[in-house]
Ligand SMILES: Nc1ncnc2c1ncn2[C@@H]1O[C@H](COP(=O)(O)OP(=O)(O)OP(=O)(O)O)[C@@H](O)[C@H]1O
């Protein structure tokens with residue numbers, strides 16, 4: 051059981067990688083997420099859980115710059131110092147999106163180019179940041195296919211010819227190839243068979259540990275949260291109602307809603 | 319049909335002055351931002367879209383009565399498409415026509431750049447079917463616009479990567495993408511990649527018109543143009559390993575012509591004016607017919 055715990059970050063860094071302050075997003079009169087604040091440290095995995103419609107995806111999209119929040123700050127420790135990414139000009143934010151950040155979608159179709167070979171999918175981020183040596187790009191792509199357990203012989207196949215689990219692993223390779231420091235994941239194991247999920251989770255755990263990635267992962271599945279996340283935020287109606295170490299939140303939930311959430315899952 | 323003055327039933331060069339001004343504004347903007355696709359309100363022209371209505375509108379907006387117009391299609395002045403566009407402007411603008419590259423002030427082209435080097439003061443107008451070089455991999459217009467705005471061109475190299483992965487070399491032979499002045503990636507229209515080196519540092523003004531897609535873009539004189547490639551798969555304009563069988567030219571783009579029903583073939587310059595000019599000057603090729611040798 052012990053080795054099923056998420057690893058603790060290797061070394062204590064100088065400061066948080068991400069500092070979120072009072073982040074809110076409304077859809078007209080409806081709350082998407084409201085007044086969310088937290089810090090994320092390098093190498094740390096933060097899980098966001100909560101029932102459907104609680105604002106998990108809205109929050110993640112605001113953090114990743116896919117949605118513009120109505121209020122709040124998302125301060126990222128860039129290589130040039132801390133910057134509020136909400137206020138950044140779009141070119142800079144997009145550059146961040148293909149270098150230090152990565153986003154893994156629930157549906158691989160949203161995160162892959164289905165008409166492009168596996169190698170081209172993995173190589174795209176490299177080429178986007180200026181890689182211009184075909185041989186080197188291909189070598190890196192081959193290496194990454196191996197790291198996500200896809201046979202190198204499939205490098206020229208299109209993702210359409212891949213199973214759902216393979217597509218998701220390819221999406222992960224495509225995202226991690228440029229060595230990001232922060233990865234956003236929205237239900238990365240949703241929609242997969244249980245056995246396929248387990249393999250993907252093992253793979254993710256290994257990559258997160260080896261690369262020292264900071265991850266913000268949205269999930270319905272508390273088992274996934276327990277396996278991957280160091281800390282958990284519980285959301286309800288767009289607000290964070292509980293926040294703490296994963297084991298504490300799951301084993302000793304304080305909020306009545308979290309107690310309900312935990313018990314209902316454990317009964318399944 | 320070949321009236322020396324323009325047909326009084328039409329405004330000069332067919333389009334009304336308001337429309338020509340609108341197109342000229344788009345052209346000027348294109349020249350100011352080389353390689354950037356400027357949207358314009360394309361007009362119905364009395365010919366189908368596939369016939370180069372974008373190029374025709376650009377030409378119409380550029381023409382002045384003193385111009386001498388040359389029109390080529392795949393390098394030839396005498397194809398149906400080239401002839402009908404030339405006649406169209408002879409009739410509606412009354413401008414002089416020529417087949418000589420050196421004599422033309424405006425050249426409208428489909429799929430070629432003349433072999434004879436262009437000079438300052440000349441305008442080369444390209445007919446463009448699909449102006450968007452990223453369309454192949456990204457169908458969403460909103461997304462390709464954003465990519466251009468942010469110079470987010472990784473996808474363009476993905477296309478070349480896919481070429482090499484599939485064919486062992488960059489198989490793109492036409493409409494080979496270029497980067498303009500280190501900024502915009504541009505589709506040079508379906509010219510053979512053989513012509514790509516002529517795009518850059520050219521003394522002439524190069525204008526590109528896409529009618530159906532309603533876009534105009536431009537290369538002002540002496541613009542830096544680079545064909546995209548990889549370090550280990552450098553751009554190769556791929557010269558034919560033949561000489562022209564009629565004029566002996568060794569550095570021109572050749573068409574393969576079947577000469578009889580036994581399958582005999584010959585290779586001739588696709589640029590008919592270039593070939594004729596050389597033959598008139600006494601150059602001869604392997605199959606120069608005796609009557610030409612006289
Ligand atoms: N594009 C949108 N327009 C209007 N309302 C939206 C939009 N997207 C989300 N919402 C609303 O915002 C709230 C939060 O939705 P969100 O998708 O963030 O929830 P979620 O926690 O990710 O849910 P799920 O677990 O079902 O994915 C919900 O009330 C939802 O209906």
Ligand SMILES: [Mg+2]
Nearest residue numbers: 106107108236
């Ligand atoms: Mg969601």
